[in-house]
Amino acid sequence: MIISLLVAMDEKRGIGKSGGLPWRLSSDLKRFRELTMGHHIIVGRKTFESIGRPLPGRVMIIITRNERTAFEGCFIARSIEEAVSLARERGESELFICGGAEIYAQTLGAADRLYLTLVHADCDADTFFPDWNSDEWIETESEHHTADEKNQYSFTFKVLERKHVDLLQSPGEH
DSSP states (O other): OOEEEEEETTTOOOBBBBTBBOOHHHHHHHHHHHHTTTTTEEOOOOOOOOOOOTTTEEEEEEEEEEOOOTTSSSEEEESHHHHHHHHHHHOOOOEEEOOOHHHHHHHHGSSSEEEEEEEEOOOOOOOEOOOOOGGGGEEEEEEEEOOTTTTTTOEEEEEEEEOOOOOSSTTTTO
C-alpha cells in the first residue's frame, strides 16, 4: 500500500489559519477530490471538524485520543498505526494522509509520495507543515497555475516520490 501525503502549503509551509484554509483555490479542491475519490483518507479530529462532514465517495479514518469520540459515517482510530492497519486490512492501494499539522508530523517519515500544492504567497498562517528535507524526494510532476477568478493565488501542483536508498549497495558503488 502506498502512503501518500496530500497537502497545500504557502511559501513558508503555512497550511492553516484560524481553523481553516488561508486561501481560496478552486483548482486545489478539485484536485483533492479527484485524487482521493474511492480511497481511504486519514485526518486528525480538528481537520475533520473543519471539514464538518464525511466526504462522499471516500472512507474517512479520524485519529483522536478521545475514546468517547464518534463521527457518523467514519472510522475512528486512536493512533496512526491503527489507522494505517485499518486501511491495509480493507485492501486500500493508496492511503491519503490529509492533515492536520500534527498528523503530517507523525506520518511524514513513513510517506512514499507527496502530493503538494505550493501556493505562491505568504498567507500569514498559524498552522504549518513540518520542516522537511526536500533532498529525500524526487519531483516527478510539476504544473504551474496562475491566479484567476476561481484561484486567489498562483500555485504549482507537484508530485514527489521518496528516494529509496539501496541498503545492499556497497559504499562507492553506483
